[in-house]
Amino acid sequence: MAYTENELAKDLQNQEYKFGFVTNIEADQAPKGLNEDIIRFISAKKNEPEWLLEYRLNAFKTWLQMTEPEWAHVHYEKPNFQDIIYYSAPKQKKKYESWDDVEPELKETMKKLGISMDEQQRLTGTNVAVDFVMDSVSVATSFKAKLNELGIIFCSFSDAVQEHPELVKKYMGTVVPHTDNFYAALNSAVFTDGSFCYIPKGVRCPMELSTYFRINEGGTGQFERTLVVADEGAYVSYLEGCTAPQRDENQLHAAVVELIALDNAEIKYSTVQNWYPGDAEGKGGVFNFVTKRGLCEKNAKISWTQVETGSAVTWKYPSCILKGENSIGEFYSVAVTNNYQQADTGTKMIHLGKNTKSTIISKGISAGKSHNSYRGLVQIHKNAANARNFSQCDSLLMGDTCGAHTFPYIECKNSSAKIEHEATTSKIGEDQIFYCLQRGISEEKAISLIVNGYCKEVLNQLPMEFAVEAQKLLAISLEGSVG
Amino acid sequence: MEETKKFHERITTDGYTLVLPQGLRKKSFEILNETAFPTTKTEAWKYTRTTRISNGTFQLVKPEINSVSDYLIEGLQGNVLVFVNGFYQAELSIIKDTKGLLVSPLTETTQEWINAHSNQQVQLEGEVFNALNTAFTTDGVSIEIAKNAIIKEPIQLIYVTTGTAVLSSVRNIIVANENSDATIVMGYYGERADSNFTNVVTEIKVKQNASLSIHKIQHENNTNFHINTETVSQDRDSRFSLSTSTFSGAIVRNNVYVHVDGENAETNLYGLYLTDEKQLVDNHTVIDHKVPNCNSNELYKGVLDGQSTGVFNGKVFVREQAQKINAFQSNGNVLLSDNASMNSKPELEIYADDVKCSHGSTTGQIDEEAIFYLRARGISEKSAKSLMINGFVGEVVEQISNEIIREHITKLMAKKLGYSFE
Numbered sequence: 056m057a058y059t060e061n062e063l064a065k066d067l068q069n070q071e072y073k074f075g076f077v078t079n080i081e082a083d084q085a086p087k088g089l090n091e092d093i094i095r096f097i098s099a100k101k102n103e104p105e106w107l108l109e110y111r112l113n114a115f116k117t118w119l120q121m122t123e124p125e126w127a128h129v130h131y132e133k134p135n136f137q138d139i140i141y142y143s144a145p146k147q148k149k150k151y152e153s154w155d156d157v158e159p160e161l162k163e164t165m166k167k168l169g170i171s172m173d174e175q176q177r178l179t180g181t182n183v184a185v186d187f188v189m190d191s192v193s194v195a196t197s198f199k200a201k202l203n204e205l206g207i208i209f210c211s212f213s214d215a216v217q218e219h220p221e222l223v224k225k226y227m228g229t230v231v232p233h234t235d236n237f238y239a240a241l242n243s244a245v246f247t248d249g250s251f252c253y254i255p256k257g258v259r260c261p262m263e264l265s266t267y268f269r270i271n272e273g274g275t276g277q278f279e280r281t282l283v284v285a286d287e288g289a290y291v292s293y294l295e296g297c298t299a300p301q302r303d304e305n306q307l308h309a310a311v312v313e314l315i316a317l318d319n320a321e322i323k324y325s326t327v328q329n330w331y332p333g334d335a336e337g338k339g340g341v342f343n344f345v346t347k348r349g350l351c352e353k354n355a356k357i358s359w360t361q362v363e364t365g366s367a368v369t370w371k372y373p374s375c376i377l378k379g380e381n382s383i384g385e386f387y388s389v390a391v392t393n394n395y396q397q398a399d400t401g402t403k404m405i406h407l408g409k410n411t412k413s414t415i416i417s418k419g420i421s422a423g424k425s426h427n428s429y430r431g432l433v434q435i436h437k438n439a440a441n442a443r444n445f446s447q448c449d450s451l452l453m454g455d456t457c458g459a460h461t462f463p464y465i466e467c468k469n470s471s472a473k474i475e476h477e478a479t480t481s482k483i484g485e486d487q488i489f490y491c492l493q494r495g496i497s498e499e500k501a502i503s504l505i506v507n508g509y510c511k512e513v514l515n516q517l518p519m520e521f522a523v524e525a526q527k528l529l530a531i532s533l534e535g536s537v538g
Numbered sequence: 539m540e541e542t543k544k545f546h547e548r549i550t551t552d553g554y555t556l557v558l559p560q561g562l563r564k565k566s567f568e569i570l571n572e573t574a575f576p577t578t579k580t581e582a583w584k585y586t587r588t589t590r591i592s593n594g595t596f597q598l599v600k601p602e603i604n605s606v607s608d609y610l611i612e613g614l615q616g617n618v619l620v621f622v623n624g625f626y627q628a629e630l631s632i633i634k635d636t637k638g639l640l641v642s643p644l645t646e647t648t649q650e651w652i653n654a655h656s657n658q659q660v661q662l663e664g665e666v667f668n669a670l671n672t673a674f675t676t677d678g679v680s681i682e683i684a685k686n687a688i689i690k691e692p693i694q695l696i697y698v699t700t701g702t703a704v705l706s707s708v709r710n711i712i713v714a715n716e717n718s719d720a721t722i723v724m725g726y727y728g729e730r731a732d733s734n735f736t737n738v739v740t741e742i743k744v745k746q747n748a749s750l751s752i753h754k755i756q757h758e759n760n761t762n763f764h765i766n767t768e769t770v771s772q773d774r775d776s777r778f779s780l781s782t783s784t785f786s787g788a789i790v791r792n793n794v795y796v797h798v799d800g801e802n803a804e805t806n807l808y809g810l811y812l813t814d815e816k817q818l819v820d821n822h823t824v825i826d827h828k829v830p831n832c833n834s835n836e837l838y839k840g841v842l843d844g845q846s847t848g849v850f851n852g853k854v855f856v857r858e859q860a861q862k863i864n865a866f867q868s869n870g871n872v873l874l875s876d877n878a879s880m881n882s883k884p885e886l887e888i889y890a891d892d893v894k895c896s897h898g899s900t901t902g903q904i905d906e907e908a909i910f911y912l913r914a915r916g917i918s919e920k921s922a923k924s925l926m927i928n929g930f931v932g933e934v935v936e937q938i939s940n941e942i943i944r945e946h947i948t949k950l951m952a953k954k955l956g957y958s959f960e
Contacts, residue, residue: 454891458887459886465880466882471903478896480893481893481895482893
């Protein structure tokens, strides 16, 4: 008998989360709860200047007056914000001077996660500079010296605050202000670390920059902030990956990512999100509430690519503000949900400048008892003459207990704009599977083939090393169906 | 809420009979007192402000008009019922004895019939305009098509609003029994009307293997407000088509709720809107597929000029058990002016896997190259544009199967866009 949908569903349920281990390393933590003292504690720990503390306290005041958003198509028990540890750092005696100083436990963790920080052992040609963030702080950054030669700044957010306060002060909060939304305000108040990247004028970053986020300690939340600035004519490709240990509790991850592409600059931002999704019964898992937004000046281009496979609940809308003339925004997304996962994700393309273009390709796959929603906004403002948008949002359903939803908002205020949106929802065609079976391809392989083909448009956008990883991840997420 | 309470208390009802059951009306007033008018923060009213309605003071006024010849569709021979400001005008109506058809104003319908068929699926809680309609309905039509009856001649319903700051509160109840077939045209017109508010609720029941087509024409001129709600329930093997053609109105809002309760049913919703000046036309549709093996099809197209605003929000639900559903939804818009705007929100909410659902939405302008092509062949720019627009929205008009009604709507379209074809 052929491989049936029920078997597939069973296999999907039994698949294991491969990054569920915990690293035994002593952590330096703040007490549970959230109040002004905790914020002052975090700020003091990080030896921050006065203006940043002010910024945090301001954000905290704003946050207190906000209510949690409920419009997303997700249901979950709201986190108790007083029951979270807002600062947790792997204990380190002093700052690492070199890679050799890093504790063996940490090295082991990275090895397990498949991250190689060892610059010497890398093959030439597959250069990726990595910033590793565990719980609240950045642990290590590789290839710093090489990037320095070109004037590229790539370091943890805390280091940037110490070493380049003028840049941080100038750009932080300009794209995602602390008043933006509930989680952005929370992040602005309590963020602990993250990555900072600055590419100077006209420089093309020779390697992929990458940040790896990992939640390790229980009861903690992860609140990181990423700021990428590409000065005029610069180019950078940035990667982000995340995992967390298997725990019964729901851990909160509320990040803010700001991208700024000045005139003629280009930023490519890729994410492979694989936070712990909870078990087959829907217990545990990470709440992923992230605000990501980029600003494009003249002729600039921002491209978001995301492969979302993890998290119990995802609430994420990487957006582009196309402010400058001729600027381009792109969004490529594959979102896979399984078991009791819920994802409400999509993008916003705000067209302000003339001749701005945007492309949205979103592929959702739902299996098990999960719900996968695309929610997007395409907004053409009055002055955005000749603006152009193309959106395609497809959903694939596997099994009859999951849901796929599409909520696009299309607002047009200019008569020369052209907007196209199309969406389809279907399951894998029986005729497609039949065709494969006829040619001696097993049902499982056939599903794998079809799913890979379905996501190809998005996977093709990923840098090579990541595309391989993403494909593997898709396979793990839908294990039993994808070979 | 205070605002809603004051609003309905400003409406004087002295001397007029209100037709819906007393208990239902009482409940509606209770709901009105507790419910606020929707604001742009209300998701379903995100793009439509109702303050111009909620700030108004409206009266029920029973006037007489002399003739409806301007609104009659030439060539149709069936029943005609005329309502002015929500009151039935017997002398202008033509009721013919038709086999298998019961048609009369609600004021002349038995209380038992009204009790049995009213408020089957009309949501009152939280819906100010539905509650308002239920509380203040002065008249409307009751239509029952008997089992196996085929009504060849379309029924014409003409609703005229006239005067200033008048509220017309109309409730229509239509029941199409098993294996029946009928077509209904509902025309809403304005005559020397200013700042009037027409609030209509139509309840439609399409029983097993019945076929019902309804064509709505909205032409109340650009100073009046119009809110129209249709609730439809479809039994198995039934076919239901609704076309909505909007030509004028300051604020026009259509809410269409289709509950597909029986298998193998077919639902078609078509919409056409031509707007100019400061018009706002808002089309909301919900098709709720609760059972397997059904088809639904939606096509809405609009041309927006002046400072007008268009809104389309279509939602298709496919419930957990509803396998083998084909649902298509399409919305196309052309903006003719930089001050016009269009907001489109086609939504799919799907809980079953063996379905084929798609939606598409486009907003753009008339293809310059096509205009050039036509002009190169000696066709004036105006005619060329007219041809293109005609072709664009023509797709919607083509779906109307009755030729006489189709011609009538085509003529109204040509008049609105200011062109004529032989």
